[in-house]
Amino acid sequence: MSLAQKLAEERRARLAAERLLELKQAELFAANQTLGRHARALSEEIVETRAQVESIRNEAQQVRSDLTVAHQKVEIAERRLWHSIETIQDGFAFFDVDSHLIAANHAYLAVFDGLEEIAPGVSYARILQLMTEEGIVNIGDYAPANWRAMMQKRWETPSPPPIVVRLWNDTYIKLIDQRGHGGDVVSLALDITETVRYEKELKEARAKAEAASRAKSAFLANMSHEIRTPMNGVVGMAELLSDTPLSQEQQLYVQTIKSSGEALLVIINDVLDYSKIEAKKLELHPEPFDLERCIHEIVMLLQPLARDKNIDLLVDYDLFLPTMFIGDPGRIRQVLTNLLGNAVKFTQEGHVLVRVVGVQPGESLDTHVHVTIEDTGIGIPADKVEHIFGEFNQVEDERNRKFEGTGLGLAITQRLIDLMQGSIWVDSEEGVGSAFGFRITLPATDAIDAAPVLPEKLKKAMVVDDLSVNREILAKQMAILGIETQVCASGAEALDMLDDSFDVVLTDHNMPEMDGIELSRAIRDRGSQVPILLFSSNSTYAEMNRGRAFVQAIMQKPIPRRDLFARLQALGADIDAPDPEKTSAAPPTDARLMRVLAAEDNRTNQLVFRKMVKDARIDLSFANDGAEALALYQSMKPDVVFMDISMPGMDGKEATRKIRELEADSGGHVPIIAMTAHAMEGDGEGILAAGLDFYLTKPLRKSAILEALVRHRPPAAQAPVSEADQAASAT
Ligand code: ADP
Numbered sequence: 001m002s003l004a005q006k007l008a009e010e011r012r013a014r015l016a017a018e019r020l021l022e023l024k025q026a027e028l029f030a031a032n033q034t035l036g037r038h039a040r041a042l043s044e045e046i047v048e049t050r051a052q053v054e055s056i057r058n059e060a061q062q063v064r065s066d067l068t069v070a071h072q073k074v075e076i077a078e079r080r081l082w083h084s085i086e087t088i089q090d091g092f093a094f095f096d097v098d099s100h101l102i103a104a105n106h107a108y109l110a111v112f113d114g115l116e117e118i119a120p121g122v123s124y125a126r127i128l129q130l131m132t133e134e135g136i137v138n139i140g141d142y143a144p145a146n147w148r149a150m151m152q153k154r155w156e157t158p159s160p161p162p163i164v165v166r167l168w169n170d171t172y173i174k175l176i177d178q179r180g181h182g183g184d185v186v187s188l189a190l191d192i193t194e195t196v197r198y199e200k201e202l203k204e205a206r207a208k209a210e211a212a213s214r215a216k217s218a219f220l221a222n223m224s225h226e227i228r229t230p231m232n233g234v235v236g237m238a239e240l241l242s243d244t245p246l247s248q249e250q251q252l253y254v255q256t257i258k259s260s261g262e263a264l265l266v267i268i269n270d271v272l273d274y275s276k277i278e279a280k281k282l283e284l285h286p287e288p289f290d291l292e293r294c295i296h297e298i299v300m301l302l303q304p305l306a307r308d309k310n311i312d313l314l315v316d317y318d319l320f321l322p323t324m325f326i327g328d329p330g331r332i333r334q335v336l337t338n339l340l341g342n343a344v345k346f347t348q349e350g351h352v353l354v355r356v357v358g359v360q361p362g363e364s365l366d367t368h369v370h371v372t373i374e375d376t377g378i379g380i381p382a383d384k385v386e387h388i389f390g391e392f393n394q395v396e397d398e399r400n401r402k403f404e405g406t407g408l409g410l411a412i413t414q415r416l417i418d419l420m421q422g423s424i425w426v427d428s429e430e431g432v433g434s435a436f437g438f439r440i441t442l443p444a445t446d447a448i449d450a451a452p453v454l455p456e457k458l459k460k461a462m463v464v465d466d467l468s469v470n471r472e473i474l475a476k477q478m479a480i481l482g483i484e485t486q487v488c489a490s491g492a493e494a495l496d497m498l499d500d501s502f503d504v505v506l507t508d509h510n511m512p513e514m515d516g517i518e519l520s521r522a523i524r525d526r527g528s529q530v531p532i533l534l535f536s537s538n539s540t541y542a543e544m545n546r547g548r549a550f551v552q553a554i555m556q557k558p559i560p561r562r563d564l565f566a567r568l569q570a571l572g573a574d575i576d577a578p579d580p581e582k583t584s585a586a587p588p589t590d591a592r593l594m595r596v597l598a599a600e601d602n603r604t605n606q607l608v609f610r611k612m613v614k615d616a617r618i619d620l621s622f623a624n625d626g627a628e629a630l631a632l633y634q635s636m637k638p639d640v641v642f643m644d645i646s647m648p649g650m651d652g653k654e655a656t657r658k659i660r661e662l663e664a665d666s667g668g669h670v671p672i673i674a675m676t677a678h679a680m681e682g683d684g685e686g687i688l689a690a691g692l693d694f695y696l697t698k699p700l701r702k703s704a705i706l707e708a709l710v711r712h713r714p715p716a717a718q719a720p721v722s723e724a725d726q727a728a729s730a731t
Pocket of ligand 1: 041194338342343344346375377380388397407408409410411434
C-alpha cells in the first residue's frame, strides 16, 4: 500500500477516533449533567430533612421540659396535699378496690400506736382484727367477732353510713368512708370526743332544766290549788256575809273582800294556764260538745255584768251550722270567755255580738268554724293592735288603766288557738269598737240539724226590738223556718202594724219609751190573744212576773236557737189556750223534799255550801270523800249530787265512775254536778268523760247552786226554791 493510502487510511482512522471521542465526550457531558442534577436534588433533600430533624428535636426538647415542669408541679401538689393531710388532726386513709391500705396519715396511724403491720398493703379486715385483738377499740357488749362482722358488713356496702367507735381511752371517732372511682375508698376518722362530751353535758343540763321546769309547774299547780282552796272560803264567806244585815260601810268592805278575792282567783288561774302552756304541759282533750250551748253559757255568765253596764249581749249562730262538734270544750270555753269578757269589759255602751259561721269543705265533717266577737267599745289604737297579744301587754293609757286585768288573757288565747291549729285576728278602730275573730277546724259530730217542724198555724211573726242587729238575727232565724216576719223598732210601731194576720209576736223587754211588758199589756188591752214571747236580759224575775199575765213565755236573752225553736213548736199547743199558769207545773206542796248529796272534803267549803242553800227546801247530806259519797248515794238515793273533784282517797271522778257503774245495773241516771276549783282543772282527766253531767266553778255562787237545784228537781219533789228567792239571789 502506498504511503498516500496509508496516510489517507490513518487520517480516516484518526477522524473516526475523533468522532468517537466527540461522541463519548457528549455522552459523558450528558451523564455529568444528570449526575449534577441528582446531586443537587439530593443535597436539597438532605438540607430539608436536616431542618425537619432539627425542628422535631426542638419540639421533643420542649415536651421534655414541659413534662419536667408538670412533674414538678404534681410533686409539689402531692407534697402539699400530704402535708395538709398530715397536719389535720383527724385520721385520713385510702384503700384500693381490694380494701388494702394505700396510704394513711399520722393521725390515722397514731391510733394503732406503732403497730408495724399497719402500713400500706394491710387489709381492712386485718386492721379490724388488730383493733379488737390489741384492745384498741371499746366494743362494749359486742363479741369481737361480731363487732368485726358488723364493721366489715358496713364497709362493704356501696356507701357505708357514718359510724362512731369508742376507743380504749374514751376517745370517740366518727368514721366516714366514701367509695370513689374504681372502688377506691377514702376513709376519714374524725375525733368527736369533745362534741360527745358537750352533747352529754347538754343532755344533762336539759334534763336538769326539765326537772326544774317540772318542779316549777308542779309547784305552781300545787300553790295555786293551795291558794284557791282558802280563797274559795274567803269569797264564799264574803258572799254569805253580804246576805246578812250590814251597814252600808260594812257592805262595801264585804264587797271589796269578795271582788278582790275573785280577782285574785282569776290571776292565779291565768298564771297557772300560762305556765302550763309555756312548759308545753298543756294538752287538748277533744270530746263531743255543743258549741252553741257553750257560747250561750258564757254569755249567761257575763249577762249580769253586761246588764249592769246596760249593754246588750247578742249571739248570731249560723242556722245552717251544726252545733255538736268534737273539740276541747274547756279550752274553747276559755278562749271565748277571754274574748267575750274583754269585749264586755272594754265596752261602756252599745252591744257585744258573737257571730258564728262555718263552712264544711267537701264531704268530710271537718268544719271551718269562724267566730267573731264584735263590740262597740273603746277600741284599740292601730299601733297597739300587735302589742296586745304579748304577755302582760295592755294598751297603756289613761282610759285603760281603770280596767282590771293581768294582760295575760290574749296571750293565753292566742296560744290556745295556735294549739288548736287555728288563727286569730283583730280589727279595731279607736273609739268605735273592736272585732276579735278566730278560726278553728273542728269535726262536726253529726250532719246539719234539720229545721224543726213548726205548727201549721205559725206563718207570720212580728219582731219588736229597738236594736237593729237583734231584729236582723231574729228575722233571719224566722226566715229559715219559713215564717214571714215584720220587724218593728219600737212598741208604738208594733202597735201600728199589728193586725189579725200575725201568729206570734217576739218582743224585746228593755226598750226605750214603751218596754216589752207595756207593749204586751197594750196588745192584750186591744183584746188580741196573739201569742207573745218576751225576750229579756235585764229584768229581775219579780219584774218578769209582772209580765207573765200578758205573755206566753219569758226567755232569757240571747236565746239558743234550739230553745227558740222548741218554744215556737210548743206554741202550737199554747195558741188555743194561752194560759201561762198552765205551763208552770207547780208541784204539790205536800210532796217530799228534794234529796241533795254534796261531796266535799274541805270543811269551810262544806259550810259555804250549807249556808248558800240554807233557805232552800231540800234534804241535804254531806260526804267527806268519794267513798262516803258512794255509800250515801246507795243509802239516800239523791235526786242530784254535787261532787268536788279533788278529794283525798277516792276522788270525785272515781266516785262518779263507780256510781255510773251501779246505775248500769240498777238503771236511772242521777245528775252529778262537778265542783271544780278552776274551770279548766278537769282538762287532764276529762270531767265529763268520767260521767259527770255538768260542772260549777268555784268559788260557788248561790244563784248557780239554786239554779241547778231548780233544774234537776224531779216531779215528785217540792220546788226547792221559790222563783222570787231565785230571782233575788240572781241579782
Ligand atoms: P287584760 O284584759 O287582762 O288586760 P288581755 O290580754 O285580755 O289582758 O288584753 C290585753 C289588752 O288588750 C287589754 O288590756 C286591752 O288594752 C286590750 N283589749 C283587749 N280586748 C279589747 C277590746 N275588746 N276592746 C278594747 N281593748 C281591748
